[in-house]
Amino acid sequence: MTKKEETRKKKRDKLIALHTSHKTYEFLNPLEKRLKYKGKYVDIKLHEDPDGFSYIVWKNKKYMLDVIEKNQNRYTIMINGIWHSFSVETPVSLKRKKFLEMQGESASKATVTAPMPGKIIEVLVEIGSEVKEGEPVIILEAMKMQNEITSHASGVVQNIAVAKHDTVMKDDLMIEIKKT
Amino acid sequence: MKIKSLLIANRGEIAIRIIRTARRMKIRTYAVKTSKEPGAWYLEEADEVIDFSEPVNDIPEFLDIERIVAAAREHGIYAIHPGYGFLAENPEFALRCEEEKIIFIGPSPEAIHKMGNKTVAKELARSHNVPLLEGSEGDVKDLEDARQVAQQIGYPIILKASAGGGGRGMRVVEKEKDLERMFNLASNEADKAFNNRSLFIEKFIREPRHIEFQILADKHGNIVHLGERECSIQRKHQKLIEESPSPVFTPELRRRMGAAAIRIARSVNYYSAGTVEFLLDEKMNFYFIEMNTRIQVEHPVTEMVTGIDLVEQMIRIAEGEKLPFSQKNIRIKGCAVEFRINAEDVQSGFSPSLGTIERISWPESEYVRVDTGVRDGSVITPYYDSLIAKLIIYGETREKALHEASLAIRKFWIKGTRTTLAFCRAVLQNSNFRKGNFNTSFLSKELKIHYQAEPDEMLLAAFFAVYDFARDIKEQEETTIDPGKSKNITPWLLNKRLR
Numbered sequence: 074m075t076k077k078e079e080t081r082k083k084k085r086d087k088l089i090a091l092h093t094s095h096k097t098y099e100f101l102n103p104l105e106k107r108l109k110y111k112g113k114y115v116d117i118k119l120h121e122d123p124d125g126f127s128y129i130v131w132k133n134k135k136y137m138l139d140v141i142e143k144n145q146n147r148y149t150i151m152i153n154g155i156w157h158s159f160s161v162e163t164p165v166s167l168k169r170k171k172f173l174e175m176q177g178e179s180a181s182k183a184t185v186t187a188p189m190p191g192k193i194i195e196v197l198v199e200i201g202s203e204v205k206e207g208e209p210v211i212i213l214e215a216m217k218m219q220n221e222i223t224s225h226a227s228g229v230v231q232n233i234a235v236a237k238h239d240t241v242m243k244d245d246l247m248i249e250i251k252k253t
Numbered sequence: 254m255k256i257k258s259l260l261i262a263n264r265g266e267i268a269i270r271i272i273r274t275a276r277r278m279k280i281r282t283y284a285v286k287t288s289k290e291p292g293a294w295y296l297e298e299a300d301e302v303i304d305f306s307e308p309v310n311d312i313p314e315f316l317d318i319e320r321i322v323a324a325a326r327e328h329g330i331y332a333i334h335p336g337y338g339f340l341a342e343n344p345e346f347a348l349r350c351e352e353e354k355i356i357f358i359g360p361s362p363e364a365i366h367k368m369g370n371k372t373v374a375k376e377l378a379r380s381h382n383v384p385l386l387e388g389s390e391g392d393v394k395d396l397e398d399a400r401q402v403a404q405q406i407g408y409p410i411i412l413k414a415s416a417g418g419g420g421r422g423m424r425v426v427e428k429e430k431d432l433e434r435m436f437n438l439a440s441n442e443a444d445k446a447f448n449n450r451s452l453f454i455e456k457f458i459r460e461p462r463h464i465e466f467q468i469l470a471d472k473h474g475n476i477v478h479l480g481e482r483e484c485s486i487q488r489k490h491q492k493l494i495e496e497s498p499s500p501v502f503t504p505e506l507r508r509r510m511g512a513a514a515i516r517i518a519r520s521v522n523y524y525s526a527g528t529v530e531f532l533l534d535e536k537m538n539f540y541f542i543e544m545n546t547r548i549q550v551e552h553p554v555t556e557m558v559t560g561i562d563l564v565e566q567m568i569r570i571a572e573g574e575k576l577p578f579s580q581k582n583i584r585i586k587g588c589a590v591e592f593r594i595n596a597e598d599v600q601s602g603f604s605p606s607l608g609t610i611e612r613i614s615w616p617e618s619e620y621v622r623v624d625t626g627v628r629d630g631s632v633i634t635p636y637y638d639s640l641i642a643k644l645i646i647y648g649e650t651r652e653k654a655l656h657e658a659s660l661a662i663r664k665f666w667i668k669g670t671r672t673t674l675a676f677c678r679a680v681l682q683n684s685n686f687r688k689g690n691f692n693t694s695f696l697s698k699e700l701k702i703h704y705q706a707e708p709d710e711m712l713l714a715a716f717f718a719v720y721d722f723a724r725d726i727k728e729q730e731e732t733t734i735d736p737g738k739s740k741n742i743t744p745w746l747l748n749k750r751l752r
Contacts, residue, residue, distance in 0.1 A: 088723055090715035090716075090718050092711065096711070098711075098712055098715035098716070100715075100716060100719045100720075103716065103720045103722075103723045104724060104727065106720070108712070108716055110712075117713075117716060119720070124612075125612055125668075126612055126614070126666055129717070131713055132709070134663075136710065137666045138713070138714070138717050139668050139669075140717070143721070146722060148718035148722070150717050151668075151671070151714075152711075153675070153707065153710055154667075154672060154674040154678070155600065155675045155704055155706050155710065156598075156600060156671065157711055157714040157715070159714070159715055159718045188602060188604045189601075189604035190605075190607075190635070194441060195437075195441075197434075212438065214445070215605055215635075216635065217421065217445070217446060217638075218421065218442070218489070219438055219441065219442045219445075221438075243604075
């Protein structure tokens with residue numbers, strides 16, 4: 074292998090996990106089960122059992138791990154009872170993603186989606202209503218409880234995609250708000 | 254009369270809990286199978302299964318009084334234990350059992366009826382010298398009536414379903430302008446949950462502790478209390494962590510509140526196990542809220558510190574036996590804490606997380622008791638509550654119990670659904686919780702983050718994602734013929750990049 078090829082291969086084998094918080098974690102040759110930690114390479118002790126629990130032994134503690142969602146390069150990993158969502162990127166795709174994000178206009182629209190499957194008991198706003206962040210906009214019944222769903226942005230209601238008595242699935246769009 | 258067979262009109266962990274004790278007492282157990290959970294574990298634990306899979310009407314199986322009573326008669330079953338929820342506090346059910354000469358394992362229909370009606374219960378408390386909260390005289394008629402009562406007693410107030418319990422149909426109103434919306438919410442929820450829209454109003458005490466007393470009473474007029482349970486760690490009035498004894502209690506307060514709880518029980522000639530609930534304010538003033546005429550979800554903490562099997566006592570009382578102990582024999586020893594592990598996503602506002610429990614395991618030790626209705630392969634359905642398991646930890650002291658709890662939660666592994674385990678960890682790390690310095694506003698005011706991640710967890714999770722991804726690509730590369738080796742790019746990888 075020429076030097077050039079070698080660098081290219083290295084580049085190819087470098088993968089980056091981009092967390093939803095925009096934090097990034099770089100790994101060179103992840104299949105070698107090593108990671109750089111505080112400037113040093115540390116071997117990862119990964120125990121996998123597809124029918125049981127998978128865990129990593131890290132600093133003498135076991136961390137239970139599970140891939141709970143996987144869609145192409147998007148991953149949600151459960152570790153020790155807490156989930157984290159990542160997209161797995163190559164150096165090139167990460168660059169491209171960042172570029173596209175900068176191009177995209179800063180979102181002026183906010184959406185309220187169903188946090189859980191359930192039934193719409195009441196829509197508390199109308200198209201054109203002004204809402205404040207934290208204000209309840211919908212009452213959704215799930216697991217025998219009525220839950221107030223609040224807006225996470227202030228603005229004007231632009232679209233209402235659901236009506237009273239509708240059944241919604243998790244992540245269904247319910248309300249669109251034009252941010253002010 | 255000796256009970257030789259028992260129908261459990263319930264499911265999940267409490268059905269199994271009751272079966273365990275019944276089996277020890279050599280009582281034959283019958284469980285009810287529904288189409289919603291045909292493979293549930295509790296069915297295997299019972300000696301016999303009565304099949305309710307074929308619908309005969311649209312009443313949910315565990316609420317169908319006539320069907321349950323008829324099944325018990327048909328199989329010649331001596332007694333019915335209702336567990337908690339469902340028909341446990343339905344006086345008509347207790348009455349129908351009585352009429353059909355089936356022993357109902359619980360109090361008399363009259364006691365259930367009186368305590369189930371919050372207005373009557375309050376009147377009883379008042380006349381028996383038990384302090385209670387100001388509020389409406391009985392149910393409020395309508396929104397206007399509610400407005401007037403609220404003005405009289407002053408905001409904040411709390412709206413409660415008259416037929417309620419378990420936190421449903423309950424809303425706090427801080428200001429008059431919120432009253433209408435909250436009134437509608439509460440009455441709709443009450444209608445849905447209890448088929449009864451009636452609400453009553455109470456003065457809302459800010460940041461109280463929620464304390465309840467476990468009562469045991471026989472049919473011969475003997476009543477004892479088994480100490481208190483501290484149930485202040487709640488979210489939207491749903492208990493999440495309970496312990497006994499309460500870290501703020503003195504023997505003197507226990508004696509006073511215990512005596513009040515016994516007065517309440519005596520006022521309705523109570524027998525069986527029951528729970529008297531109070532609010533306790535900062536100055537250690539207590540106020541009666543309600544009496545639950547059934548076994549509670551959190552009963553194990555009391556069992557752990559008293560050594561008394563409450564289900565066994567309920568059965569013996571139903572058989573007509575006298576209590577085998579008096580108040581002075583009852584000792585509270587050590588400390589027990591219960592963590593409710595629910596199938597809820599703490600990171601998305603405790604929203605329900607349905608799915609299959611692929612694997613579940615926990616550390617076994619002398620300090621750990623786990624009451625659960627699930628095992629590997631069990632399904633969390635939307636039909637019932639989200640409780641996966643109750644993790645109960647015992648310690649000689651509260652500090653030891655909490656220490657053991659931290660260890661046990663670290664090793665309590667569940668694969669397949671999101672759970673409240675990370676929430677339990679977060680509470681355990683909180684210094685005010687550890688000091689016993691908390692009240693019912695703990696979640697909203699004190700606990701800023703509802704889940705606790707350890708350092709490096711995100712790094713390890715990131716590694717696992719990247720590792721899994723890289724492995725997928727490698728497998729893909731090995732199975733596809735690469736047409737242009739020099740390009741160093743597979744259509745697979747390209748496809749991923751384009752997303």
